[in-house]
Amino acid sequence: MINEKKTNEFVVSKIIFPDKTKIISPIKKERWMLGDILTDAGKIPLIKTVLDKKDNIEHRQIRWNNKKRMNYSVSPGLYGVGNPVKDSPVFVSANYKLSFDILRESLKNFNAWVLVLETKGINVWCAAGKGSFGTKELNYRIKSVALEKIVSHKKIIVPQLGAPGIAAHLVKKETGFKVIYGPVRAADIPKYVENNFIKTEEMKKVTFPVNERMKLVPMELVPALKYVPHIAFVLLILNVFGSAPMLTETLLEIGLLLISIIIGTALTPMLLPYIPFRSFAAKGWILGIVSILPLIYIFEKGFTLVIIYLLLFPPLSSYLALNFTGSSTYTNLSGVVKEMKYSLPLMIVSIVLGIVLKIYILF
Amino acid sequence: MKYRNMKYLKNVTTLKYNSEKCIGCGMCADVCPHSVFIMQGRKSALIDKDACMECGACKKNCPTGAIEVTEGVGCAYAIVMGKLRGTEPSCDCSNDTGCC
Structure with a gap:
């Protein structure tokens, strides 16, 4: 009826x-x-x-x-x-x-x-x-x-x-x-x-050409950018209240932070098939190191700071690149679990070492 | 560089195929988005196991249960959230993350 x-x-x-x-x-x-x-x-x-x-x-x-x-x-x-x-x-x-x-x-x-x-x-x-x-x-x-x-x-x-x-x-x-x-x-x-x-x-x-990969970039980039003010604030506090205030370093660090985010969420997806290694975390890490090295060189901040920056920033790119597995069309659950098992502890160790060293030279 | 060069980690997939149960309906070869299965004569053949993304389409559409795979989403964020919540990794698209 x-x-x-x-x-x-x-x-x-x-x-x-x-x-x-x-x-x-x-x-x-x-x-x-x-x-x-x-x-x-x-x-x-x-x-x-x-x-x-x-x-x-x-x-x-x-x-x-x-x-x-x-x-x-x-x-x-x-x-x-x-x-x-x-x-x-x-x-x-x-x-x-x-x-x-x-x-x-x-x-x-x-x-x-x-x-x-x-x-x-x-x-x-x-x-x-x-x-x-x-x-x-x-x-x-x-x-x-x-x-x-x-x-x-x-x-x-x-x-x-x-x-x-x-x-x-x-x-x-x-x-x-x-x-x-x-x-x-x-x-x-x-x-x-x-x-x-x-x-x-x-x-x-199913394919994953560059134009499709780039369409997914904002979706990865926007949520990641939300954390920038918080991290920038912590960096600022650290640098201002250290025994020797370092304002230019704060700016450089915020710049490196932004670049690392862009590397993880935009550059890695864009260059995905061209970056060595199959693991997304490894791709992000490698690209992170390669991309920030010239910047650190230009700003000549001394050996210790170079080490600190290399410990602090590439793991961020790596983590964000790892997150792109969710957007990709060819990763599988078993593989992501496997690469997380190896990469997450390395990221944590690297960042913690970087923070400890940074605090050590500040105070 | 072509898409065929995009390959994920080797020897990780949970995909298992029992050709003795195969009745040759061709559904697995029809649904697989990465051509993991092809029809060879009256049976399906597993030809590119490492390309499997564990989506579970073949298993779901196999009428005789010849295919076994632990299906799931290959998404790091989903796995992290699953671990934190103590649930299975699930791509929870209802929150404001980038997943999906």
Whole structure:
């Protein structure tokens, strides 16, 4: 039974089940919606496939603003693209708006359905790893939108990176729908459709080119910069209240601190494949040493200070580089655990030695 | 330098494959984002074990349980937070860190 209620700004479509009321399609009117299409299971909103200025501004903002990124979502449910009919393909996505936007943009000139799962605003790959983009949610969503009434076929296209959360055989068993894993990147969808829904090797592989690595830099850099004032304050106090006040050293140290952060969060990701060693911690440490040596040389601060700076700063770059494992697309848990086991104690020893030496020459 | 030169630590992955249980459905080769498995005739073959990122996609989609792997996120921050909270390493994207 379908019950529809119209208000000024909302179009509500509901299926009344004996036990509870379920909303089958997103109810809130959004800027990127075009109107509705009537199906056998109620009204489904149609969405635009061209991003507007506001979408593009938002996409830039969420790269820098972590709070905003964590709350960037769309309502889960079913949407239509173009002029979808009963045999149009169904593409599954997460409710992170960036993922959703990239998908709708890739569906330009297509007639298709988009089934958005509730992943709490997290992208497909991360949500699949956490299980929220999972078999249970997919099964629930297929049933709650009454997909079998909307399409005449029994196939759904799930992004390949959703596979860590979805057991295709269990979806088939419970809903009758066959999960087909589509390309890794939504941008490959037009080629994939043209290729009769067959993935090429290229479409299957995750890559990590420099432009993608650089997009992740603000996300690593911004949180790290938050600690700069605190550390700068400690450095200032140490240098001013030591037996011989060293103001220029304070400035140099704050400079080295900033440079070390940039090395760990930006330069290491940028040069990732070119820096020797496989361990991220080692990459950051090496790059930290190589990059600050010339600066220490230029400022000629004497042998002891050079040693202190080499003990204090490269471990910071190393730690931040190690954190980039979370952003990378090819590290594994066992490997990160292994490199942490070796590198974290070394970082701590190095920094503690640096601080002890620094206090020793100050007082 | 091409992406194929981006390789992580050798001999660390927990991935195990029992080819006797394989029924040749091809799902593991289809879902692996690093081409760790390929189909060779009627069986899947483990060809690049060190490229495994332990995402668990192959295990999850193997209908016969021929693949074993301890899945998890290769994220240092998640591991640190897991240790501090005494939980499994989990990429907790709901806080304001850079993870994911």
